[in-house]
Each structure stands twice: as C-alpha cells, then as structure tokens.
Amino acid sequence: MNIDLSRRGFMKLAGAGVAATSLGAMGFGEAEAAEAAHVRAFKLASTTEVRNTCTYCSVACGILIYSKGDVAAGEKAEIVHIEGDADHPTNRGTLCPKGAALKDTVHAQTRLTEPRIRRPGADRFESISWDEALDKIARALKDDRDTNMILQNDAGVTVNRWTTTGFLAASATTNETAWLTYKTVRAMGIVGFDNQARV
Template sequence: MNVDLSRRGFLKLSGAGVAATSLGALGFGEAEAAEAAHVRAFKLTTTTETRNTCTYCSVACGIIIYSKGDVRDGNADIVHIEGDVDHPTNRGTLCPKGAALKSYVKSETRLTQPMLRAAGSSKFEPITWDAALDKIARAMKDDRDANFITHNDAGVPVNRWTTTGFLAASATTNETAWATTKVVKALGIAGFDNQARV
C-alpha cells in the first residue's frame, strides 16, 4: 500500500491527532463521560463561605473559610480554608503559615476565651469576656487618671498619656485600622505601634 502524503497533509493529520488526544485527556471521551455520571458532588458545595483576613502577619492576605453548621450561633465546623483568588493582596496564594490555618483553628491548645492569672497564683483561670474587658478598662482608666500629662514644662498643652502603650493587630481592614488609630489618639496614648513592625 502506497500512501501519498504531502507535507501540508502530514501537518493537518498531526494537528487533528493532537486535538483528538487533548480532548480525550480533558474528559471528552466516552469512558470519562460514563464515569462522570456517578462522581460524587464537590465536597464544598454544601458549606458556607466566609471571607476573612489571615491572622498571621501584616500582609493581610484574603482567605475563604468553608464551614458546615450555623455560623451565627458559633457552632459551625470549619472544614477547609484557602486563599481568596479575588483578594488583591494575595490573589489566592498563601504562605506556609497561611496554608496551615485550619490546623491553627482546630488546635487543642488554641485559646477560645480570656484567661487570667490572679496575683500570687501559679496558673491561669478562664474568665468571661465581660470580666476581661471590665478589668482592662479599669486598669486603663486608673493609669490614665494618675499619669495623663496635660501640659509640658513650657506650659504648652500636649494631652499625652505616656505610661501605657497600644499594639494594634495588622490583620484588619483599612476602616478598622482607621477607627483604632482615632480611638488610641483620642485617649492621648503616645506609644502606639502595629503588629507589622514586631
């Protein structure tokens, strides 16, 4: 049998062969179509998506948290965390620490409530959020009343509180960072820094 195939015909035939095998590899073959009929549903289709910010550093990468259960009552079970492809900072990528967020969230040693080590005690005891915030507010008020500087040595008003510092979190939105700065400056706190510089 003699096949008369020109160079142009050979290229056309080769291109058609590559296209056919590519379509088969992408799942357009009969075997793949039959198998696709009983493939289980994607595991995240029944979950709730919540967009958030990674808690590790000052880059503030966007993440998507997938959970099952009621998020509003705090009984949701986090099943998956991944980078947010729509977030302008990381565009879906995460560093190794961010990629391990699910382990961090589900860690047995993760604190889920405020703890207090009373004076003279050797161990921390859990307290309520209300008690913790009241204790912090009382300590701040007492210190500010005792140490607030209204005027410097030359008599110029300065309104500064130099005995307390404030360390802000960097995993936040611009709006929250702006509000935090306004509150800290309104209190007169001079020692104000951000987690990004730690």
C-alpha cells in the same frame, strides 16, 4: 537481535515517549476520561462560605472559610476547609505555609477561645468571662490615665500626653478598622502606639 538506531532516531523516540507520558499525567488517559464521564458532587457544595483575613503576619491575605452546620438552628458550625481568596487583591488566592495550615490552627487543642487571667500569687491561669476581662482592662486603663496623663509641658503648652501605656495594633485589619483604632488611641493621648507589622 541488533537494533540500528541513529542519534536522531533516538531523540525522536525519547521525545515521543515524554509527550505520551505527559499527556497521560495531565488527565488524557483512558482512566481519567472514564472518571470525567460521570458527575460527582463538589466537596464544598453543602458548606457555608465566609470571607475573612489571615491571622498571621501583616500582609493581611484574604481567605475563604467553609463550614458545615446550621448556626441559626442552634447547631455548632464546624470549619471543614480554608483556602486563599482568589478575588482578594493582596494574595489573589495564594497562601504561605502558615496560612495554608490555618485549619489545623483552628482545630488545635491548645488554641485559646476565652480570656484567661493569672491572679496575684497564683501559679496558673484561670478562665474568665469576656465582660470581666474587658472591665478589668478598662479599669486599669482609666486608673493609669488618671494618674499619669500629662496635660501641659514645662512651658505651659497643652500637650495631653499619656506616656505610661502603650498600644499594639493588629495589622491584619481593614483600612477602616485601622483608621478607627488610630483615632481612638490618639484621642486618648497614648504616645506609644505601634503595629504588629513592625514587631
């Protein structure tokens, strides 16, 4: 059997084949039409949605966290889905690969959920309470500031500089939190102040 097909005829046939398979792939096939005929519940319909900021780099992308479980009733909330926030002006719903994998980070076995300390002479870290951790940090800051605060320079000018302690701020914060952090650090006299975004 001999098929007489011109170049123009071949191009028309190939174009029609591409169009037909494209329509099928976009959901215009018979199986997809039957699937769309019945309504099924949304996967996240019974979850609680919370807006937050991605914990990775300094871009501070907006994320939506979906959890199941009634915390008010004493149940533990389980995070079931994390996605980009389409209403956030920074990322408009998109996330990088690290941000897209946040759910795996949240459920990681190695994720720290409480403060830990390695005491002098110890070979391992031990867990401590948040109150104990904050008290230790406050005590160390107070002792260092009392010992090393420079009130005046050599010319007798008041400078109130504290140069032996530094502060590294988080970059994934709101403008209000960043402003408050800056004012607090500078009010204490700390000179060495930087941001995670530059590290």
